[in-house]
Amino acid sequence: MKNGSGPGAKERILVAATAIAQAHGYSGLNFRDLAEVVGIKAASIYHHFASKADLGAAVARRYWQDSSAALDALLAQSSDPVDCLRRYPGTFRKALESDNRLCLCSIMAAESDDLPEIVTKEVQTFADVQVAWLSKVLVAAAMVDSGNSEQRARAIFAAVAGAQLIARSRSDISLFDELIESYRVSGLLPGSRLSG
Amino acid sequence: MKNGSGPGAKERILVAATAIAQAHGYSGLNFRDLAEVVGIKAASIYHHFASKADLGAAVARRYWQDSSAALDALLAQSSDPVDCLRRYPGTFRKALESDNRLCLCSIMAAESDDLPEIVTKEVQTFADVQVAWLSKVLVAAAMVDSGNSEQRARAIFAAVAGAQLIARSRSDISLFDELIESYRVSGLLPGSRLSG
DNA sequence: ACCTGAACACCGTTCAAGT
DNA sequence: ACCTGAACACCGTTCAAGT
Secondary structure, X not given: OOOOOOOOHHHHHHHHHHHHHHHHOOOOXXXXXXXXXHOOOHHHHHHOOOOHHHHHHHHHHHHHHHHHXXXXXXXXXXXXXXXXXXXXXXXXXXXXHOOOOOOHHHHHHHOHHHOOHHHHHHHHHHHHHHHHHHHHHHHHOOOOOHHHHHHHHHHHHHHHHXXXXXXXXXXXXXXXXXXXXXXXXXXXXXXXXXXX | OOOOOOOOHHHHHHHHHHHHHHHHOOOOOOHHHHHHHHOOOHHHHOOOOOOHHHHHHHHHHHHHHHHHHHHHHHHHHOOOHHHHHHHXXXXXXXXXXXXXXXXXXXXXXXXHHHOOHHHHHHHHXXXXXXXXXXXXXXXXXXXXXXXXXXXXXXXXXXXXXXXXHHHHHOOOHHHHXXXXXXXXXXXXXOOOOOOO
């Protein structure tokens, strides 16, 4: 940090904007409310980000970078790939735990018709990161033939995102847990008791 | 119809509002653009709907009623429940085929923090209708124990909604087809070749 | 470098007035 | 019954001007 008073305005804008976007989407992210949270005026945000599109892209970029680091940490924490897969849905559960928020990528995916191209690009990178990680771990877990790993990875990613969306619409985390358990029972995810 | 000039203004508002909401969500639905599509002025909409919340609720109500009728038609068309389940994802595919639109319920689910309560209620009814139909057909197909049918129905609904969301964010219908096929391979949906 | 006042365009809503 | 122009309060966004 530059001084003793905590993170700078740019960083605080990024953090606050992420939280707002996860709850209300890109279109629901407005500079007056955001500025108020940060403690500056709306116009001041433009000193740090050239436009709303620029801010949105920065928020989405930071989001996939953080999510990528979290997945790597999961892998470092447990060398067992089946265990990693079992814990994967937990990364989506955390958003629901935090004021019933949605994955930034999911809420922005729903807005894709109204997203600036530079934001869309970062949202797609988020999906790419998730699928690449799942694909790698699925192969390590010997859950699929290596030729099918990416297809299965995409299926898991889409299904977990769907579970989060549905659970959020009911403000019901236990519904998310129930849906994940159903994915395990059906064989999409490795089983919760015996290794898949 | 009242006269020879086609559906009335109220009906045209409902149809146009549904199309806009499926592309841009409830928050992206505005009376000025909507009125222009219908060919009247924004203020005239208030002659047919008391408020935006009222219009949103009417749109969502009509949407689940239509979807319910479509599912019943599917069931009437084919008496084989496994065949019905196989064709279920097609009802979601149709929205993507129509200008890459999303299920109204999914896009509104993503907006759930900002939805008037009377709209939320109708969105949840949509999910209830889908789950009830799937549950009934799963039992008829003997794919699950009757005690688990609703849980499995919810899983299928969430996974298909997720597939639609992800495919739309890439504007890629073939990705939707691929995801559905993966759900079949993994056992979540009945297989595409042999009966499940 | 960092911030802001003031303006602009837009949106949901209302209402008196039209036919 | 059905529609509209005009207005109101409000909000997202921008930029020239401040320190």
